Amino acid sequence: MQAYQQQYLKEMGIDVWVDRQAEQVLNVSEDITASNVSKAITSERQIPEPAPKSVQVFPEALATLKKEVSTCEKCELHTSRTQTVFGVGNPDADWLIIGEAPGADEDRQGEPFVGRAGQLLNSMLLAMGLKREQVFIANILKCRPPDNRDPKIGEVIACESYLRQQIDLIKPKIILAVGRIAAQNLLKVDTPIGKMRGNQYQYPDSKLPVIVTYHPAYLLRSPREKRKVWEDLKIAMRLYKNIDA
Numbered sequence: 141m142q143a144y145q146q147q148y149l150k151e152m153g154i155d156v157w158v159d160r161q162a163e164q165v166l167n168v169s170e171d172i173t174a175s176n177v178s179k180a181i182t183s184e185r186q187i188p189e190p191a192p193k194s195v196q197v198f199p200e201a202l203a204t205l206k207k208e209v210s211t212c213e214k215c216e217l218h219t220s221r222t223q224t225v226f227g228v229g230n231p232d233a234d235w236l237i238i239g240e241a242p243g244a245d246e247d248r249q250g251e252p253f254v255g256r257a258g259q260l261l262n263s264m265l266l267a268m269g270l271k272r273e274q275v276f277i278a279n280i281l282k283c284r285p286p287d288n289r290d291p292k293i294g295e296v297i298a299c300e301s302y303l304r305q306q307i308d309l310i311k312p313k314i315i316l317a318v319g320r321i322a323a324q325n326l327l328k329v330d331t332p333i334g335k336m337r338g339n340q341y342q343y344p345d346s347k348l349p350v351i352v353t354y355h356p357a358y359l360l361r362s363p364r365e366k367r368k369v370w371e372d373l374k375i376a377m378r379l380y381k382n383i384d385a
């Protein structure tokens with residue numbers, strides 16, 4: 141574990157120990173105060189910036205898919221996008237983080253989860269013992285809906301095969317769906333996210349586990365909900381720990 145991560149977790153009020161073989165955070169204290177969680181997930185100190193896009197080299201199949209997505213015109217969103225936002229991260233990641241769709245910053249930079257929400261996601265990952273570079277981050281939609289409106293069902297359907305191909309190529313062990321739009325579209329339900337939290341799901345037509353939590357952009361507006369997110373992340377970590385057990 142990196143020194144900055146140990147320091148970060150200490151500030152968060154989480155007791156951790158490291159399995160030297162697995163190099164993963166395995167034990168997380170339950171007695172975390174809401175204020176500690178809020179402080180930790182809010183902290184922007186020591187959060188590594190995302191790697192520049194230029195260093196992102198994908199294996200051939202994933203690179204080919206990215207190239208295909210970059211010229212996609214399967215839905216009307218291609219007319220208003222600055223560029224497609226394919227996803228970033230480790231192409232062999234165990235963890236796949238799935239959000240809704242690019243926002244203005246993402247559309248401009250071509251990378252998902254940048255800006256304040258992205259920094260908050262980085263914090264959530266760090267709290268789990270994960271650096272942004274270790275996971276893969278993608279969205280349901282690869283193009284920005286104008287004015288950040290909700291995705292239309294036709295757009296989700298049009299874009300769906302790209303996400304499925306990403307999952308097939310990356311072969312994650314677990315998916316963390318962040319936000320209502322991501323969770324509902326990924327799992328094909330219309331259940332309110334508040335009722336989805338705390339349960340384990342499976343990605344359709346697979347045994348790939350899915351855990352649902354709130355979107356970091358929502359947490360920026362409702363910081364009191366950070367404790368709930370931490371509960372969700374702990375569920376995800378326990379689940380992940382048992383996948384290979």
Ligand code: SF4
Pocket residue numbers: 209212213214215216217218224281282283295298299
């Ligand atoms: S949102 Fe998806 S389906 Fe629509 S144009 Fe962009 S890449 Fe194609």
